[in-house]
Each structure stands twice: as C-alpha cells, then as structure tokens.
Amino acid sequence: MKFLLGALVALLLPVALLVPAAALAQPVKTGHIEAELVASAQGIAPGQTIQIALRQSIQKGWHTYWKNAGDSGEPTRIAWTTPAGWSVSDFTWPTPRRLPVGPLVNYGYEGEVLLPMTLTAPKDATPGQPVTLNAAVQFLVCADVCVPEDAKLTLSLPVTAGPAPADPKWGPRIQKTLADAPKPAGLTAAFEKQGAVVKVAITGQALKGADLAGAYFYPASGTVIDHAKPQPIERGPEGLTLTLTPGYDFQKPQPPAELAGVLALEGKAYEVSAAPGPLPAGASGLGAPPAHAPVPAGADKLGLLSAALFALVGGLILNLMPCVFPVLAMKAASLAGHGGGAHAEARRQGLAFGAGAVVTFLVLAGLLIALRSAGAAVGWGFQLQDPPVVAVLALLMLGVALNLSGVFEIGTSLQGVGSGLAAQSGLVGAFFTGTLAVVVAAPCTAPFMGPALGWALTQPPAAALVVFLFLGVGFALPFVAVAFAPGLLERLPRPGPWMEVFRKALAFPMYATVVWLVWVLTVQVGPDAVPRILGAAIVLALAGWLAGAAQRRVALGERAAPLGVAAAVLIAVAVVGGAFWPRYAEATAATAESAHLDYQPYTPEKLAALQAEGRPVLVNYTAAWCVSCQVNDRVALSTKAVAEALKRDNAVYLKADWTKRDPAIAAELASYGRAGVPLYLVYGAKGGPPAILPSILTQGTVVKALDKAAQAS
Amino acid sequence: MLLDRRLILTLAVAWLAAGPACAEPMVGQPAPAFQARDADGRTVSLAQFRGRTVVLEWTNNGCPYVGKHYGSGNMQRLQAQATADGVAWLTIISSAPGFQGYLTGPQAKAWKAKVGARSSDVLLDPKGVVGRLYEARTTPHMFVIDKTGRLVYMGGVDDQPTTDPESLKIAKPYLAEALADVKAGRPVATPVSQPYGCSVKYGSAE
Numbered sequence: 077m078k079f080l081l082g083a084l085v086a087l088l089l090p091v092a093l094l095v096p097a098a099a100l101a102q103p104v105k106t107g108h109i110e111a112e113l114v115a116s117a118q119g120i121a122p123g124q125t126i127q128i129a130l131r132q133s134i135q136k137g138w139h140t141y142w143k144n145a146g147d148s149g150e151p152t153r154i155a156w157t158t159p160a161g162w163s164v165s166d167f168t169w170p171t172p173r174r175l176p177v178g179p180l181v182n183y184g185y186e187g188e189v190l191l192p193m194t195l196t197a198p199k200d201a202t203p204g205q206p207v208t209l210n211a212a213v214q215f216l217v218c219a220d221v222c223v224p225e226d227a228k229l230t231l232s233l234p235v236t237a238g239p240a241p242a243d244p245k246w247g248p249r250i251q252k253t254l255a256d257a258p259k260p261a262g263l264t265a266a267f268e269k270q271g272a273v274v275k276v277a278i279t280g281q282a283l284k285g286a287d288l289a290g291a292y293f294y295p296a297s298g299t300v301i302d303h304a305k306p307q308p309i310e311r312g313p314e315g316l317t318l319t320l321t322p323g324y325d326f327q328k329p330q331p332p333a334e335l336a337g338v339l340a341l342e343g344k345a346y347e348v349s350a351a352p353g354p355l356p357a358g359a360s361g362l363g364a365p366p367a368h369a370p371v372p373a374g375a376d377k378l379g380l381l382s383a384a385l386f387a388l389v390g391g392l393i394l395n396l397m398p399c400v401f402p403v404l405a406m407k408a409a410s411l412a413g414h415g416g417g418a419h420a421e422a423r424r425q426g427l428a429f430g431a432g433a434v435v436t437f438l439v440l441a442g443l444l445i446a447l448r449s450a451g452a453a454v455g456w457g458f459q460l461q462d463p464p465v466v467a468v469l470a471l472l473m474l475g476v477a478l479n480l481s482g483v484f485e486i487g488t489s490l491q492g493v494g495s496g497l498a499a500q501s502g503l504v505g506a507f508f509t510g511t512l513a514v515v516v517a518a519p520c521t522a523p524f525m526g527p528a529l530g531w532a533l534t535q536p537p538a539a540a541l542v543v544f545l546f547l548g549v550g551f552a553l554p555f556v557a558v559a560f561a562p563g564l565l566e567r568l569p570r571p572g573p574w575m576e577v578f579r580k581a582l583a584f585p586m587y588a589t590v591v592w593l594v595w596v597l598t599v600q601v602g603p604d605a606v607p608r609i610l611g612a613a614i615v616l617a618l619a620g621w622l623a624g625a626a627q628r629r630v631a632l633g634e635r636a637a638p639l640g641v642a643a644a645v646l647i648a649v650a651v652v653g654g655a656f657w658p659r660y661a662e663a664t665a666a667t668a669e670s671a672h673l674d675y676q677p678y679t680p681e682k683l684a685a686l687q688a689e690g691r692p693v694l695v696n697y698t699a700a701w702c703v704s705c706q707v708n709d710r711v712a713l714s715t716k717a718v719a720e721a722l723k724r725d726n727a728v729y730l731k732a733d734w735t736k737r738d739p740a741i742a743a744e745l746a747s748y749g750r751a752g753v754p755l756y757l758v759y760g761a762k763g764g765p766p767a768i769l770p771s772i773l774t775q776g777t778v779v780k781a782l783d784k785a786a787q788a789s
Numbered sequence: 790m791l792l793d794r795r796l797i798l799t800l801a802v803a804w805l806a807a808g809p810a811c812a813e814p815m816v817g818q819p820a821p822a823f824q825a826r827d828a829d830g831r832t833v834s835l836a837q838f839r840g841r842t843v844v845l846e847w848t849n850n851g852c853p854y855v856g857k858h859y860g861s862g863n864m865q866r867l868q869a870q871a872t873a874d875g876v877a878w879l880t881i882i883s884s885a886p887g888f889q890g891y892l893t894g895p896q897a898k899a900w901k902a903k904v905g906a907r908s909s910d911v912l913l914d915p916k917g918v919v920g921r922l923y924e925a926r927t928t929p930h931m932f933v934i935d936k937t938g939r940l941v942y943m944g945g946v947d948d949q950p951t952t953d954p955e956s957l958k959i960a961k962p963y964l965a966e967a968l969a970d971v972k973a974g975r976p977v978a979t980p981v982s983q984p985y986g987c988s989v990k991y992g993s994a995e
Contacts (some may be wrong), residue, residue, distance in 0.1 A: 150951060
C-alpha cells in the first residue's frame, strides 16, 4: 500500500514541480487529464470582472466529478494564491452526466469540460503590468479505478487600462458553457415523503409546454436521495413530479429541510430548491412524457440496432401468442389455398400479406406516436381501448366467420377481407388478412417486444418507426417465408374438396374470437353492451344470408339487386348501431374478474402504504383485451399455489386494470420501459425496486418471486 | 407448440431474470444477517457476534482513499481502540475477481500483516453479496451494529472526502464518535453520514 502511494507520489511530484516553470496557457498533463486555466478576455481592467475557467481534457474512458459526486468519487477542487485584492469565485458547475459504475451511479464529466469562475481585479491594479494567478488543483479521476491527480496551474493576464477584447478561442466557449449551465428560473418546488418514495413536484413558467423527456433531478447533497434509482416522471399542466428514492438523510431523526439541486431537461437545466410540504397542484396528472422516460437498466441501453433485433424476434414470437390464434386460423386457411404447385401465386400472396402486416404496423405506430405527442397517455394495444373499435372488430370477425361458414362468398372486390381462399385475385384479400392479423395481435406484448416497444416510444419518430417496421417484418416473416419456400409449399396438400371442410372448420375459432371481443366490450362498457352488440350481430348475420342469397341468384342469372341493396343497408345498420350510435357510455367499475384470487385495485398510494407496512406486493398490470394477460391469469395467477404463497408471505395482490385508458397506469408502464401490458412486478417486503416477472408466467415463477420478496425482510 | 412455448419461456426468463434488489439497510433497524468466508476459509456469520458491537469496514487495497486511512495509520488506530473495547471489527473486501482490490485468502492475510491492520477478521465477498446487502458504495464505507444487532451508524470514517492525509487533522471523526456513543450507551449523535471514497468494485450491475 505504502509502496503504491509512494509510486504515485513519485510519478506525480515531478509533474507538479515542473508546472510553475511552464509557460502560461501551457496545458499540464497530470496523468489522465490535461488541465489549464483559460480566460474569456485577452486582459483585465482595474475593477473589472471577467470569466475564467479551469479546462480539463479527460482521457477517454475516465471521468471527473460534479459538486455532488454521487455514490462515490470526489469533486474537483481548486485553491488560489492571488496577489492582494484579486478574487476568484467558486466554480459554476455545468450540468453533469450520470455515470453508472456497477450498481452505483456517479455524477460527473467526460471528455472536455470547462469549469467557469469569475475573476475580479482590484480597482488599484496597475495597467501595463501582467498579473499572475496561481492555483493548486486536485482532481479525482476515475475509470473503474480512481487516481487522485493534482496540478499547479498559472494564469497570466495583462492588466489593461480599459476592458480587453474577448479571447477568440476561449471567450465563446466559456460563454457557451455558462449559457448551458443550470440557472435559477423562478421554479416553485415542494417535496413530500410518501411511503417508500419521495416525490418532488416542480412548477413554473419555464416548464410549461417544455420537453420533459428525460427530466432528471441531480441533488446537490450526496445523502438526500438514492442516486442509482430511476426517477419516474409524471407531467402536469404547470410542471412535473419526479418520484425519487429517499437517501440516508431521510433516516435521520430530523428529515431534510430542503431538497436542492439541478433539474436537467433535454438541453436545459434549472436550479431547484424544494421545501417540505404538500405537492403543488398542476405538477401531475398528465402521465409520463411522450418520449424518453427514464427506464431501468437494460431497456435504456438498447441501441437502434438491438431494439430492431428485439422487435424482429418479438414479431416472430408474436405469431405464437394467444391473441393471434384466431388469426392463425385465417392464415392457415390462406396457406392451404396454395398447397401444391401455384408458386408464383403463393409468392404474390405471401408478399401481399407481408405488406399488409408491415403497413398496418406502421400505420398503428404512426397513430400511436401522433397520439402520444399530442399528450394522450396511450400505449401499445391502444386501439382496443375504444369500445367502437372493439365493436367493429367483433362484427368484422363475425363477418369473416360467416364467410368461412359459407353463408356468403367473397368475390374479387375489396371486401375480400380475411378471405385468402378466393385465390384467383386475392391479393387485396391477402393484404387485408395481414392488416387484420396485426390489429388483433397488437394487444399481445410478446417477450422481446416489451423492451423494444418501450425503447421505441422514447425515441424520435423515425427511430420508433424503424422498430415497428422490424416488428411487422418479424410478424410477417414466417408466412412470407413459407410462401417463398417451394419445399414447404410442396408439402402442403393439393387444393381439393377437403379445403371446403377445412374452411368451414376454421370458422369456429373465428366465432370464438367474436365471443372474446364481446366480452372485452362488456368489460369496457358494462352489461348493457350485450343485447346491443348481439343484436347488431344478428342484423349482420341476416345481411350475410341475404348477400349469399343474392350471390346464388346471380349465379343462376336472376335479378339480385334488391337483395344486395338490402344486405348493404343491413350491414350499415349493424355497424352503426353496434358500434357508433348512440355512443357507448363509460362503465362504472366493471373489471375483469379473476377466478379465485383475491385482489385489490391498484393505486400508487395503496402500494406505498403496503410497502410502508413491510408487506410484499404483487402488481399485475392487465387489461381485458390482452389475451396474454388472461392466459397468465388463468394458468399462473389464479392458482392454488399462488394463493397459498400470497397467504404464506403475507403478500398483497394488486391489479392495475388498463382495459380503459388510464394515464396513471400508462405512466407507470413507461417508467418500467414498457408500452403495453402485461407487466408483473413483485415488490420486496423491505421496499426497493421491484422484481420484473417474465411476460409469460408460470405458477412456479410467481410463487418463487413472492417467496423471495418475503425473504428480503 | 409445447416445445415452442418452452422455448419462449426460456427466452423470456433469460431476458427478464433480473433478481429483485435487496432492501436498503436502515439505521435503528436490525442489521441484515449475512454469512461470508474469511481469509482462512472459515465461515463467519453476523449472528455469532450477537452481544458484541460489530464494525463493518469495506476496503480495497488499491483505493487511494483507503490509502489515506491505512497509510497514515488512522484506520489501524481506530481498529486497535475498538478491538481493545471488545468490538468485533470485520474488514470486508467486495471487489470482484479481476477488479481492483480483489484478494484471495492468502493475499488478504498478507495484506493485513503488511499494513498492520488490527481488525478482528478479513471477510472475502468476491460476489459482492454482503456488499449489496448493505448497499456498500465506497471504500471505505463503515457500519456499526450494536450489541442487540441493530444498525446504529453508517457512512464515512470522517467528514473529509479527500485522499489528502492532512485532512485527518481537521476531520470530524464520525466513526470514532459513533463507537464512543455506543460504548457509553448513548444514542449515536450522527447515525448516518455520506460515505466517501472509490466505488466498491462489484464488477457488474447484476
């Protein structure tokens, strides 16, 4: 140890001793830093105040620290030796960066950084004589290891009779650093400890309509909050609320009287000092910002390439998720049409299906991005949060099912939705099969998709669209691949009478889909929806039967126009009456019922209260339209083993129902880097960040997580 | 289908298998229980010191802040004083293999002899289990546990976050004061302070 220190001193001493001899403005190399003092002006007049700065050029991979170094480290220090009457201010600290080190987070600087100070000359300074100012600087410079380095720096400036011109090199750079540094902006701030978290609410003119993406609070003191924890953001009309994890100071008998620091936004930073007290109104209620919410380790580290890759894999896996089973039936029917031979046609159809899927993904993504940038707290699967959309889909699925049952046929028209069977010119049909598959599949968040979507929604639209593009490509890939693989196509049986049987059998999964959608609708708007949507279904069935009759007449050369018109009118009646008019009223409090497991509805307050009691908590972010969620509920959650585990571990099961739009839940999902459900969190008995369970649950996973959460106490 | 499902499960579990973070240590609460191997390979558990005051000291022999306290003899003095008062002083190394400060058992013993450390034992925590349990952030990072097993102090050795040994002359010695309070049966006047030093070299985030 002594040897090491000795070696360090031996290395550094000559450098330090040589410094004063160095010419002015000659940068000093301390080992991992090149340091010098620079001035914004070429001279200084008696009584004048100018800006100077300590410039550090830090070796790549190394960093120095902010005034609060975070979990470890030490800020740069400077001690001046100045002639009588000269004075230098403290540093104006530029906004730092977060520097994660293993499980810890430090605050500091990388690359080149200027730490500005003001230099004031005495009124009796003598023009014509240069002034020499000496400073002893101590750096702690760290990569994964830390090295204290120091330097003796000198700044020599001519004393001029009047203000001197700006330094062409450093003047603008110091000015820019000062312009970017955190400033007071008359913000009002208050903080309040709420259970296991501390919320700080900040309001003010500067925050109204500001881009709050990636907002982060850098505390001035190192003991007031836990630096390594994420800071979920909620926006309000007047400002924002950050959820912080309390630090050591909150364990003291006297809780902190102030929460001071810097609120950093994209490209801007403000000094903030929060007082204890009730949180001001206007700092919350609008959900997470539309972009760049801070997300836990992992998701925020995704680059575009890996997010695209995740999206591709996620899209592939989406084909296996329960949401898509009904549509798989349609795809199977469509594929069966190409058994044996017909390769060119199969390829065209495959491409049309792929195009339909990809275009629909992009349209949905564009809509989603537009809605979010307009401030709506929506996430993936948002289209199924609207009762009219669900109703239309239910009727559409019924139409497809009736068609598969042979009630009516679909010819060459654009109405060939879902009918890949009309193989002659079914390109449009194949395209819309792709569309339909995506619309129905979208509410499922497959594994891999969650992180990719969460990432995408925090990015600029172009990057987000790339991710959705890959999602669409991944989703369409298996079908397109089959269409392009002659070997596989050969294995499919040749078209024949069996297809008719197959097709009629496939109608039944489609009828089941109708049942599911009707159920979703009733959860959204209550039992009154049942007669209405089923009535519309009967009208639609009548329309289908009339259409079929008309088609048979046409085949016999008879007049069919009145029947066709009647069918069209009935379709319109069914859709308008079933979905749009009169408007669906909001249901009061109908929630997806879970079979055996007692739960309480989720609120952040309830979670905080339970955590304060020291009980483990399982939070299930779910929605009636999310089939994966329902499958998980039946297969894994609503089981005896989980019920027993909850009891044994004194745990509480909270359900956050996202069947209807809810900005608060959307914000929470965003804070875990998710854009959709399901999300399962298990909070340990002693607080801390929750464990995130996989998107596909097994009973064992849940039980294990609950037991582990209880043990943490 | 079954196979696919298993595959998805495996992938999903692999992707999301981040274990739950442990709860943070709180002063006034029972100190988290732990077991670890010492430099001689013996298993040491916190429970066996019930009835004695325990000091936990995180260290890293390559860290210049640790260097300040050992190079000046400050840490050895604190250790000698505490152990003379019957305190069990456990020096813990949470550096991961390949990272600064990692020592094998024999190396740790050699280091202890060389710097003349007077701690009761040196515990090896190469996986960072004990470190994470206590959320040890820096070297040094100090914890004091009273005779009933409650955590009564956590933070720095003193209030001088610098590597300069001269700072010891003007330091407010939080740790020594906490131990004096515990010895006298008083509540600890400053139960938490900001730890300072190098980051604990856990090696990875997980």
